[in-house]
Amino acid sequence: MQIEGNTVGDKVVEGKTKIVYRLADNPDKVLLHSKDRITAxxxxxxxxxxxxxxxSTTTASAIFEMLNNAGIKSHFIKRSGQTCMVCNYCDMVPLEFVTRRIATGSFLKRNPGVKEGYRFCPPKQEIFFKDDANHDPQWSYEQCVEAKLEFGGRLIGRDEIDIMCKSTVTVFEVLEKAWASLDCSLIDMKIEFGVNPKTGEILLADIIDSDSWRLWPAGDRRLMKDKQVYRELREVTSEALDTVKRNFEWVADRVGQLSPKPSGRAVVFMGSPTDMAHCEKIRAACKLYGVPCELRVSSAHKGTDETKNILAQSNGLGPVLSGNAAWPVINCPPISADWVTSPDGAALAAAQILCLNDHMIWAKLRTKQLNTWVGLKEADIKARKTNFMIEKSEVFQNGH
Ligand SMILES: Nc1ncnc2c1ncn2[C@@H]1O[C@H](COP(=O)(O)OP(=O)(O)OP(=O)(O)O)[C@@H](O)[C@H]1O
Ligand SMILES: [Mg+2]
Structure with missing residues (x-):
């Protein structure tokens, strides 16, 4: 069967708002086909x-592109048609991971005494078991662990829940910062994960759109642009549905602006072209953080005027430059000593400075920390398995 130019094979699952098909030529990939349907x-x-x-596809694709670009591990590959996305197939974990910055909605009912507007810092995390018939009951961390769910050949234990919880907060903070750049408050958010059965990796999956969050322009509840408007309708008239649609369009029109081009840059000054290899290392490290980087050759000792001319357009070169500039100067000389900044350290410092005004650089820094943490956790899981195997084989060799 053909859907918007995509040849699909078996249907994996049909939900309320989308249908998932395997791609005919690659069953490890799926097509998420959205429906013209809204439910609550x-x-x-x-x-x-x-x-x-x-x-919904416009919104979800832009959000996932941004998260992928930040380094978040997700199922999303690309948009493919007006209402379709190509993703990696996942065995979906039937848990909803909710993050809240501001208390509102169902949280207030479940936590009497907490007033609307209470600000969670760090963001509040909640988990719900996906079970429409029982109205998606809230599960504690311990309930999630004890359920011993298994997906994609992976037992969902403490490590897996920890990875999903920590990833959820990162995704929330990245999106919160992005929306803040357009003066919108991300109040709360719901996401889902799946396990890639081929790699065993836990991936952010499903979709993130106006159904996944509460979004209040200027932090004003009355201006809300999310599905809550639909949930709160006393009577669903065609005019009311039109308002809901216009709100969703308002969001879809803006998601593209959430990943603006970088506004700042790093300029690397070298006194002589012999330092080029060293400076190229800085450029490579800058790239990892999404920091645009320019290399210039100019000797402060032999051509101070020229150096100061370049300085008039940009920034750099140790104490001489620092004395003539109001911009931050990071000194990274090409000598190897423990006490000087490494090329990666210099790029990191540049990223930390620029991220104050650039949420995409901030997202990359934040995600890098998450991925390092997940990488260590996965390595520890592997080490524990190896210990177990060695112990077992020793017991066997001892003839027990
Ligand atoms: N990468 C993926 N691989 C396989 N299935 C996926 C993937 N991403 C999302 N899904 C699944 O697609 C299904 C259809 O989505 P939809 O949102 O329409 O379901 P739903 O009716 O809301 O039900 P649910 O309550 O499970 O979300 C969901 O069950 C979701 O878990
Ligand atoms: Mg769903």
Whole structure:
């Protein structure tokens, strides 16, 4: 079967708002085909809404592109057509990971005494077991562990829950910062994960769109642009549905602006072209953090005027430059000593400075920390398995 130019094979699953198919030529990949359908209250309220599939696909694709670009490990590969996304197939973990910055909605009902507007710092995390028939009950961390769920050949234990929880907070903070750059407050958010059965990797999956969060422009609840507007409708008239759609469009029109081009840059000054290899290392490290980097050759000792001319357009070169500039100067001389900054250290410092005004650089720094943490955890899981195997074989060799 063909869907918007994509040849699909077996249907994996059909939900309320999308259908998942295996790609005919690569069954490890799936096509997520969105429907013109809006639902709320575990499907109790449901309406057709023309154009919703495309709006949702625009929103989800832009969000996943941004998260992939930041380094978040997700199932998303690309948008492919107006209402379709190509993703890696995942065995979906039936848990919803919720993060909240501001208390509102169901949290207030479950936690009487907490007033709307209470600010969680760090963000509050909650987990819900996906079970429409039982209205998605909240599960504690311990309940998630004790359920001993198994997906994609991976037992969902403490490590796996920890990885999903920590990833959720990172995703929330990255999106919160991005929306803040457009003066919108991300109030809360729901995401899901799956296990790639080929690699065993835990991936951010499903979609993130106007159904996944509460979004309040200027932090004002009355201006909300998310699905809550639909949930709160007393009567679902066609005018009311039109308002909901216009809100979703408002969001879809803006998601593209969440990944602006970098506004700052690093300029690496070298006194002589013989330092080029050293400076190229700085450039390579800058690239990892999304910091645009320019290399210039100019000797402060032999051509101070020229150096100061270049300085007039940019920034750099040790104490001489620092004395003439208001911009931050990071000294990274090409000598090897323990007490000087390494090329990576210099790039990191540049990224930490620029991220104050550039949420994409901030997202890359934050995600790098997450990925380092996940990498260590995965290595520890592997080491523990090896210990276990060695212990078992020793017991065997001892003839027990
Ligand atoms: N990469 C993926 N591989 C396989 N299935 C996926 C992937 N991403 C999302 N899904 C699944 O697609 C299904 C359809 O999505 P949809 O949101 O329409 O379901 P739903 O009716 O909301 O049900 P649910 O309550 O499970 O979300 C969901 O069950 C979701 O887990
Ligand atoms: Mg769903």
């Amino acid at each position: 209250g575990d499907g109790e309220r449901a309406h057709d809404l023309k154009g919703k599939a495309e709006i």
